[in-house]
Amino acid sequence: MGAIDGEQMVKWEKMQSVSGREEKILVLVRLRPLSDKEIAVNEVADWECINDTTILYRNTLREGSTFPSAYTFDRVFQGDCSTKQVYEEGAKEIALSVVSGINSSIFAYGQTSSGKTYTMNGITEYSVADIFDYINRHEERAFVLKFSAIEIYNEVIRDLLSTENNALRLRDDPERGTIVEKLTEETLRDWAHLKELLSFCEAQRQVGETYLNEKSSRSHQIIKLTVESSAREFLGKGNSTTLAASVNFVDLAGSERASQALSAGARLKEGCHINRSLLTLGTVIRKLSKERQGHINYRDSKLTRILQPCLGGNARTAIVCTLSTARSHVEQTRNTLLFACCAKEVTTKAQVNVVMSDKALVKHLQKEVARLESELKTPAHAASNCDYPALLRKKDLQIEKMGKEIRELTMQRDLAQSRVQDLLQMVGNDHKSTKEVDDAWEDDCSVSESSSIYGPHHDSRFRDFNNPHFNDGHNGGNPDEYCKEVQCIETDDSNRDNSRTDNGILAPPLSGEGNTVQEMMSPRPLHEESETSQIQDNSADGALEQRSNDVQMTVGSSTRNAKLTRSWSCSGNMMTGSPERSGETEYTPANGFARSFLGRPEGLRRNLPPLVYGDATRLSRNDSQSSIGTPSRDELRVNSMRTSADEDITSVQTFVAGMKEMVKLEYGKQLVDGQVQKNVKDVGIGPMLESPGTPLDWPLQFKKQQEEIFELWQACRVSLIHRTYFFLLFTGDPTDSIYIEVELRRLSFLRETFSHENKNVKDGQIATLSSSDKSLCREREMLVKLMQRRLSEEERKSLFKKWSIGLNSKRRRMQLAKRLWSNTDMNHIIESASVIAKLVRFSEQGKAFKEMFGLSFSTPFQYQTRRRSYPWKNSTASLL
Numbered sequence: 001m002g003a004i005d006g007e008q009m010v011k012w013e014k015m016q017s018v019s020g021r022e023e024k025i026l027v028l029v030r031l032r033p034l035s036d037k038e039i040a041v042n043e044v045a046d047w048e049c050i051n052d053t054t055i056l057y058r059n060t061l062r063e064g065s066t067f068p069s070a071y072t073f074d075r076v077f078q079g080d081c082s083t084k085q086v087y088e089e090g091a092k093e094i095a096l097s098v099v100s101g102i103n104s105s106i107f108a109y110g111q112t113s114s115g116k117t118y119t120m121n122g123i124t125e126y127s128v129a130d131i132f133d134y135i136n137r138h139e140e141r142a143f144v145l146k147f148s149a150i151e152i153y154n155e156v157i158r159d160l161l162s163t164e165n166n167a168l169r170l171r172d173d174p175e176r177g178t179i180v181e182k183l184t185e186e187t188l189r190d191w192a193h194l195k196e197l198l199s200f201c202e203a204q205r206q207v208g209e210t211y212l213n214e215k216s217s218r219s220h221q222i223i224k225l226t227v228e229s230s231a232r233e234f235l236g237k238g239n240s241t242t243l244a245a246s247v248n249f250v251d252l253a254g255s256e257r258a259s260q261a262l263s264a265g266a267r268l269k270e271g272c273h274i275n276r277s278l279l280t281l282g283t284v285i286r287k288l289s290k291e292r293q294g295h296i297n298y299r300d301s302k303l304t305r306i307l308q309p310c311l312g313g314n315a316r317t318a319i320v321c322t323l324s325t326a327r328s329h330v331e332q333t334r335n336t337l338l339f340a341c342c343a344k345e346v347t348t349k350a351q352v353n354v355v356m357s358d359k360a361l362v363k364h365l366q367k368e369v370a371r372l373e374s375e376l377k378t379p380a381h382a383a384s385n386c387d388y389p390a391l392l393r394k395k396d397l398q399i400e401k402m403g404k405e406i407r408e409l410t411m412q413r414d415l416a417q418s419r420v421q422d423l424l425q426m427v428g429n430d431h432k433s434t435k436e437v438d439d440a441w442e443d444d445c446s447v448s449e450s451s452s453i454y455g456p457h458h459d460s461r462f463r464d465f466n467n468p469h470f471n472d473g474h475n476g477g478n479p480d481e482y483c484k485e486v487q488c489i490e491t492d493d494s495n496r497d498n499s500r501t502d503n504g505i506l507a508p509p510l511s512g513e514g515n516t517v518q519e520m521m522s523p524r525p526l527h528e529e530s531e532t533s534q535i536q537d538n539s540a541d542g543a544l545e546q547r548s549n550d551v552q553m554t555v556g557s558s559t560r561n562a563k564l565t566r567s568w569s570c571s572g573n574m575m576t577g578s579p580e581r582s583g584e585t586e587y588t589p590a591n592g593f594a595r596s597f598l599g600r601p602e603g604l605r606r607n608l609p610p611l612v613y614g615d616a617t618r619l620s621r622n623d624s625q626s627s628i629g630t631p632s633r634d635e636l637r638v639n640s641m642r643t644s645a646d647e648d649i650t651s652v653q654t655f656v657a658g659m660k661e662m663v664k665l666e667y668g669k670q671l672v673d674g675q676v677q678k679n680v681k682d683v684g685i686g687p688m689l690e691s692p693g694t695p696l697d698w699p700l701q702f703k704k705q706q707e708e709i710f711e712l713w714q715a716c717r718v719s720l721i722h723r724t725y726f727f728l729l730f731t732g733d734p735t736d737s738i739y740i741e742v743e744l745r746r747l748s749f750l751r752e753t754f755s756h757e758n759k760n761v762k763d764g765q766i767a768t769l770s771s772s773d774k775s776l777c778r779e780r781e782m783l784v785k786l787m788q789r790r791l792s793e794e795e796r797k798s799l800f801k802k803w804s805i806g807l808n809s810k811r812r813r814m815q816l817a818k819r820l821w822s823n824t825d826m827n828h829i830i831e832s833a834s835v836i837a838k839l840v841r842f843s844e845q846g847k848a849f850k851e852m853f854g855l856s857f858s859t860p861f862q863y864q865t866r867r868r869s870y871p872w873k874n875s876t877a878s879l880l
Ligand SMILES: Nc1ncnc2c1ncn2[C@@H]1O[C@H](COP(=O)(O)OP(=O)(O)OP(=O)(O)O)[C@@H](O)[C@H]1O
Pocket: 031, 032, 033, 035, 079, 110, 111, 112, 113, 114, 115, 116, 117, 118, 119, 213, 215, 216, 217, 218, 252, 253, 254, 255, 322
């Protein structure tokens, strides 16, 4: 290369030391102080930096959280830090690598309105100012700066330096990688020119007003500055070398929850695209954080395709994660932190990029030939440099690993195929319904769009880890496997904690006062949605917010908000003796509200088999609680530790997988995979999921349908744990309608089947009424064991009292187990669900699952889809 002065030499050497070496992505976290709007509604800041590298969640009321309260990163910046400080102490070193021929990228990632644009605008300007400064101080080198800018808006790439609104295409260049075709590139003259270009881009960029941000960037923006430099001394002599590298300033659009951003129409569509590409980015980051081998789905979005080199390739990368400290954004903040935790495990391997002139290249090649020749002349030396046995061992290991993967995939494929065959057999000649499903598939334009983004390898039909009935003994019950395709971040936790606050993962406590549980279980009209979240935001003591987050999960915790608790006062005069036949008991919790089951039509009381999950029914727990420090990878997944008594417990994950599977089967093949389904639903692009829509009289309808479900559960001898999960998860949010409907159809189909004395066959076993009763008995026995194991003596005594079970009577635990879910009275159900939730640790597994993987079941309330009616047909077998 050309002449380099002393300072340049030092930098060059430093860069050489970085060059070609693996280096972790630098992760910076910046907190945004509460905005005036947030202060005006008495919002509380829950996060703070306790030192330069650690951020702490300080809402001490959140007891029982399985999440760490402290996270450590390369650098964290408190709300009052200036952007200059963030730049100087964080991003600068990475950004300025570009002058030494090393590609670099600075990203801003975070929820909408958390300060990404605010941060990136500053960092871009400070970086370019420093680059100019560097150029001025290095007159011996000739620099050329080229500026280009694109935005990715709704998956369309636009040139921000062009007034034409043309969509640009991506092309794969064998040498340069993915490039944007026909992109304008301006040679930067000076600072004024830069400012002019930046304002031009700003004016061109898609910005829109949302509830959370008056000027919300609705697109991902990538500003690219290419710096080329050559030593003047050698210029024009034919043997010069040029350093050429680019720095990308990436201002990502913010992840958002449709419910929080209150988006609709165009905003909603944008939100979907934003979340979808962020989802792919998250998946890429998560996979890279685990291992770099194997397929990384860069090509699933334009964003990741363009950014591929920055995410594990030839670039130094810094990510600034911006966070809102507001309590109402705690889940989004957590998602951002989880993304950040994954990102800090990702390594890149930047190299100095030298462009040689022909003459220099010839020289270089001659040297290389000479070196190789000398190596050949001294074979011993060459051999010692090349450890062939080690290489062979490595290759062997790789082959072995690949073989294992192929075997696993083959097994999964075979299982899936045999299952498809089973289902086809069940469907039989039902052409009509098949056609309806096909129609739905074809009608749904979003599906094809999504298919192009999420390629065929995402087809969950042949890789359905989620389906409990697909358990092949390898991945069943392992939440990490189970959540393989679920984000380590969730781009959109959707309506769950606002619109679904009431029905989120709620486990009513065992003691306390008040009847809020009932309130929480009742459906809310559509128009109350935003009001409710507003009220929560206003709750200075965080009580309601807690309800939507953690405390609602911490069943049995004495320190939780009193609003969550309800009275268990039982009169003690109802329970005498124990029922002989399961499913026929009429026990009502002793505080009354007894409503006889006898008034129901006879047909509803038929004895039908309970739902029995497959081998994958396992309880997963996350017992690990880190208080300080970043979560380890193990902590980032739901721990799959089990005890023997847990063996038969259906985990929330399995339950959710079952529900998803049912919805998938019921609503055809529109869903590309569970991951897409979840996120697309969350942000509100309905056509991907042909949901039945939400009727205007939803609250009433929900109540009615819920009652029907209660009856059918009873009649069909459905598993008590299934009932509990369903009851706690789907409590009347408008977005629950699809699940309610699917459950109803499934149960009606079951009842119908049994009323005609048909039998359901699963895995060669015939499910009959007595087999269902036996399953229910087994489930009760398991609950009895859990009562012994998971409840203290005091808790047990208190329960026996409340359920009017004599403290000296025999088999008290079994008596209690038999009373649970023994009638359809709402109060009885709430209390039964509370007990079972406590026993199966619903709160822990539900919360861990929900928060870690951003689980959301909801469809957007804003989106009213057409209602389709498909006869319930082929899902039944999977549930028996
Ligand atoms: N660190 C900060 N200090 C003070 N104000 C801030 C800070 N960060 C952001 N803001 C203000 O918060 C508002 C939202 O910031 P900004 O538009 O940068 O968010 P964003 O994350 O880019 O949002 P979106 O994803 O919706 O585009 C702006 O008014 C901005 O001035």
